[in-house]
Amino acid sequence: MRSFAYDRPATMDRAVALLSGGQAMPLAGGMTLLPTMKLRLSAPEALVDLSSVPELKGISSDGKTLTIGAMTRHIDVARAPEVTKAIPGLARLAGRIGDPQVRNRGTLGGSLANNDPAADYPAAALGLGATLITSKREIAADDFFRGMFETALEPGELLTAVRFPIPRAAGYAKFPHPASRFALVGVFVARFADGVRVAVTGAGPGVFRCPPLEARLAEDFVPEAVAGYAADPKTLNSDIHAEAAFRAHLIGVMARRAVAAALQPTAA
Amino acid sequence: MKISFKLNGKPVEVDIEPSLLLSELLRDKLDLTGTHVGCDTSQCGACVIHLDDESVKSCTILAVSVDGRSVTTVEGLASGEGVDGLHPMQRAFHENHGLQCGFCTPGMLMSAIDFAKRHPKPTEQEVRQWLEGNICRCTGYQNIVRSVLAGAAAMHAAS
Numbered sequence: 001m002r003s004f005a006y007d008r009p010a011t012m013d014r015a016v017a018l019l020s021g022g023q024a025m026p027l028a029g030g031m032t033l034l035p036t037m038k039l040r041l042s043a044p045e046a047l048v049d050l051s052s053v054p055e056l057k058g059i060s061s062d063g064k065t066l067t068i069g070a071m072t073r074h075i076d077v078a079r080a081p082e083v084t085k086a087i088p089g090l091a092r093l094a095g096r097i098g099d100p101q102v103r104n105r106g107t108l109g110g111s112l113a114n115n116d117p118a119a120d121y122p123a124a125a126l127g128l129g130a131t132l133i134t135s136k137r138e139i140a141a142d143d144f145f146r147g148m149f150e151t152a153l154e155p156g157e158l159l160t161a162v163r164f165p166i167p168r169a170a171g172y173a174k175f176p177h178p179a180s181r182f183a184l185v186g187v188f189v190a191r192f193a194d195g196v197r198v199a200v201t202g203a204g205p206g207v208f209r210c211p212p213l214e215a216r217l218a219e220d221f222v223p224e225a226v227a228g229y230a231a232d233p234k235t236l237n238s239d240i241h242a243e244a245a246f247r248a249h250l251i252g253v254m255a256r257r258a259v260a261a262a263l264q265p266t267a268a
Numbered sequence: 269m270k271i272s273f274k275l276n277g278k279p280v281e282v283d284i285e286p287s288l289l290l291s292e293l294l295r296d297k298l299d300l301t302g303t304h305v306g307c308d309t310s311q312c313g314a315c316v317i318h319l320d321d322e323s324v325k326s327c328t329i330l331a332v333s334v335d336g337r338s339v340t341t342v343e344g345l346a347s348g349e350g351v352d353g354l355h356p357m358q359r360a361f362h363e364n365h366g367l368q369c370g371f372c373t374p375g376m377l378m379s380a381i382d383f384a385k386r387h388p389k390p391t392e393q394e395v396r397q398w399l400e401g402n403i404c405r406c407t408g409y410q411n412i413v414r415s416v417l418a419g420a421a422a423m424h425a426a427s
Contacts, residue, residue: 006269006286006332027330034289034328035309047286049333075322099401100379101313104322105329179311181400 001037005046012055015158016135018048022155026050028071028110031102056109056160061086066164067133070109074098077108087128089170089262093120093188096174098181109159115206117148117237118182120174122207127188127199128170131163138163147206167192169221171262173254174202177241184242185250189213189258191221198255203236203247213255222263226256271335275300276344286332291315293331294341302342302374306403313402316375317341323382325401342374345381356426357381357419366415368406376402376412384420392417 007024009015018024025044027033028051036042050056056071061082068077077083078095097103097111097120111121112132125132125141132139135158144152153159167190174186183202187210190197196217198210216225231251233244242250272281275298284293291308294300294317303326306314310328317326318340345355352359357380360366367373376399383390383398395416396409404412 001287003285003287006330008333008335030328030330030333031310034330038289038308047330049330051333099313100382100398101316101323101325101401102310104319104324 001034002040002043004044006049007046008049008052010052012053012135012160015048015050015053015056018046019135019158020156024048026113026158028107028113029073029105031098031106031110032114032116033110059083061166064166066090066166067161068108068164069161070112070159071107072109074103074106074108075100078103086166087164087170089172089188089190089258090124090128090164092261093124093172096120096176096181102181108162112144112162113151113153113159115145115149115151116182117204117206118177118184118186118202119207120172120183120186120201123172123183123186123188123199123201124164125162125199126207126209127172127190127197128164128167129190129192129197130165132159133161133163134159142209145207150206165192169262171258171260173257173261175250175254185247185254187251187254187258189217189255189262191217191262196221200251203231203251205235205237210251210255217259221259223256223259226252226259229255269332271332273334273336274338276340282331284331286330288331289327290317290329290331290334290339291326294326294339300341300343304371304374306371306375306405311403312372313375313379314372316378316402318378318382321382321385323379340378342377345377355381356422357384357416360419360422361412361415364411364415364418366408366412368404368408372402372404372406376404376416380416380419381423383416384423387420388424390417390420395420 024046027047027049057069074094074097083091130141170190172188174183185203186201188199198213201207231248233248236244236247238244304314306312310325315327
């Protein structure tokens with residue numbers, strides 16, 4: 001990879017200051033950034049390694065919401081009692097990202113800021129209607145994801161934490177690509193007192209909500225409510241791994257499994 | 269950039285470029301070639317090492333990020349004590365013929381030891397699920413899974 005300047009600040013203030021010019025790139029777990037740099041798809045002039053900023057890590061709950069620091073790793077989200085108790089579907093999603101070694105390095109904030117169109121976490125953030133907290137403001141998940149690898153983050157703006165509303169039930173199911181473990185299609189469902197949210201990843205150019213499924217599941221939150229639903233393949237991805245029609249079919253299958261998982265939070 | 273860290277129990281100090289990967293530091297600068305690089309895209313798991321006792325892929329970590337931390341490679345496993353001096357997981361791979369060409373073996377061992385520490389009573393399904401980040405190009409998975417189960421049992425019997 002090309003050479004770059006490297007800094008590992010010990011405080012949030014210093015990290016934000018180093019990033020403020022918009023030239024330096026934040027380094028979280030590096031599970032995407034480092035491979036893209038090795039392939040020379042990305043060549044930042046400077047990296048700001050966030051691994052020593054204590055304020056960016058940790059999990060807390062106030063009973064209504066769960067707040068997770070951006071540098072919290074997948075493995076820590078997967079096994080934290082606060083998460084397995086409040087939103088078990090989120091813990092299970094984190095426990096199935098990539099492989100164990102990726103989960104030992106990869107972070108919540110890194111995944112969301114990267115917004116890979118086949119990543120798992122964007123489905124959870126959008127499906128739960130999370131609030132993304134940055135060094136400058138708070139952004140609703142509905143406004144954060146802007147299509148393939150694009151987010152509402154501005155240059156120099158750092159994602160610091162994510163606040164997830166605690167739902168009555170939530171579940172996630174994905175059809176993993178057999179080599180990369182990215183979702184060919186992944187569906188996150190969350191049931192709240194005032195309705196149901198459904199977010200789909202892997203199928204299109206970016207994570208998106210699925211209003212027809214939300215309406216069906218708001219009426220009756222059971223796997224059978226998905227029966228007969230046919231997603232429109234026109235806006236979905238078609239590639240060597242799966243044609244759009246297959247992805248459209250998988251949305252229904254994964255939605256059904258996600259609802260079943262949400263109704264059985266203790267099942268593996 | 270100067271960094272210092274613990275490598276297989278011993279303190280090490282090196283002066284390196286920030287763009288150097290941990291796998292490159294280990295193999296090219298420190299001559300620890302037991303850590304293999306297969307795909308170099310964090311898929312195959314041949315380069316797995318332990319960073320503070322957790323398994324990670326050394327081809328996808330900047331060497332400068334291990335400053336102040338503890339790294340264990342496959343060279344650090346064998347204690348030299350006991351019948352053959354091997355780590356129980358190494359012995360299990362030997363006894364169960366858990367390798368064919370051997371290229372993936374260092375990563376398999378490091379991954380398997382992290383697994384065994386987290387799973388006191390592992391099932392075959394748990395082993396297979398855990399090893400999704402380690403690819404054996406000889407497809408010798410049957411004996412690898414058998415080795416990991418035997419190695420985990422030996423590790424817990426010894427502790």
